[in-house]
Amino acid sequence: MARERRVFTGRLIRTFRQVRPALQLIIGGISVLILLAALLERLVEPAVFTSFGLSLWWAVVTVATVGYGDVVPVSPVGRSVAIVVMLFGMAWVPTVTTLVVTALTRSPEEDDVRHAALTQKLDEVSARLERLEQSRGGD
Amino acid sequence: MARERRVFTGRLIRTFRQVRPALQLIIGGISVLILLAALLERLVEPAVFTSFGLSLWWAVVTVATVGYGDVVPVSPVGRSVAIVVMLFGMAWVPTVTTLVVTALTRSPEEDDVRHAALTQKLDEVSARLERLEQSRGGD
């Protein structure tokens, strides 16, 4: 039991190592999006987003889909920026899941190659046996 | 390492290509739902949803499960429409994940066919060997 758990933990660590570059890209992308959205909202709606700190706070609350509602854009342009941030928040979970599942599973293409290799080897064995039988029949 | 990452990226791109038609259907369906819900709320509760733009803003905030609470339906009919939008927001992540996992994994049925094919080939080899042994015994 303790050994099985160690193997399981080892696989988790290896998977995270493989997923890391893609994960860094996604986290980096969301960070840039948050900074950009905060900057845009500060410029577009200075009356609501009275400081860059408040803009940043709003962007994180939005991308995490928490949405307290303490700061909310009211102009069409400000809301359009907010919609982009929300869509990224929505896409976050399935994207990360996709990454991990892709890293964890053997690709169907690789399975095809392996199955073909085993089939070919078995066909060779069969052909050899047929030759043996025929040479016996010809005794 | 760099080559492994290239292979991983290639698989991601291929998976997204396979999932694309289904993903387009889901995104298209959510877009239609958002437009329809926005239109319905505008008609049912004109006092709260004072413009179609505000209705649209509310629908996106709801389907993304952000829920600022700056615009909220108050009538039973308006709330019923909102509940449908929320349920779609809830279903979004597991549905997309299902799609991707289905695209990524070889189906158990295909595995069955392959296992059966290998087993049959091995049985043929075994039968051939048995005939060879018997013909030797009959020398």
Next chain:
Amino acid sequence: MARERRVFTGRLIRTFRQVRPALQLIIGGISVLILLAALLERLVEPAVFTSFGLSLWWAVVTVATVGYGDVVPVSPVGRSVAIVVMLFGMAWVPTVTTLVVTALTRSPEEDDVRHAALTQKLDEVSARLERLEQSRGGD
């Protein structure tokens, strides 16, 4: 291409059919939870939850993690009920994903059985060949 898409769609339909009983259980459970939570809040905090309809509206908004904040419990008992509803909302997505992935993948145990079966068949073939070689050597 069109044929591949048909196969993919067929697998999706089959998976949903297999997952359906478990999914119905989860959806049924959440429905009962929503009704129960709405009833409890109506009884515990009649000042906030002024009607059963409003209680229901709050429960759906909470389990979907939308959280508009238009109706919020304020008493310790009312908040404890709300926390249970939130935890179910949080658990929803990973639970459904688990169900689907379990339905889609062949179990490692089945893979073990198949690998063992192929190995055994190959060992028999090898043993037969060894007997053949030895009988030749004994000519």
Next chain:
Amino acid sequence: MARERRVFTGRLIRTFRQVRPALQLIIGGISVLILLAALLERLVEPAVFTSFGLSLWWAVVTVATVGYGDVVPVSPVGRSVAIVVMLFGMAWVPTVTTLVVTALTRSPEEDDVRHAALTQKLDEVSARLERLEQSRGGD
């Protein structure tokens, strides 16, 4: 049909048993985070978080990404604590999904070992057959 469902249920139970220690760690970690964040907010913003109970309520509402907005930190330090809680809420679903998928799927490394074992056995059979053919040729 009834039997298939029983097998499916059995697999679900086994998977949850395997995932349990990791799940307990994650749930334990989130519980500690909620307690710690509630304590910190109570100390940092006593004007908003007027009791430890209210602090706890806010932490659960935030980590579940419900975000009613009835209690919201307003100071930079209080908001920084909140951001950490939100990020954990965001990471919750993909992390649990990763755990389950890792527990459910056979690792590619194990598949490699199995494929290599079958290939080696087939190569041995082939080599034996070649020796048999050559010894016949030498009759």
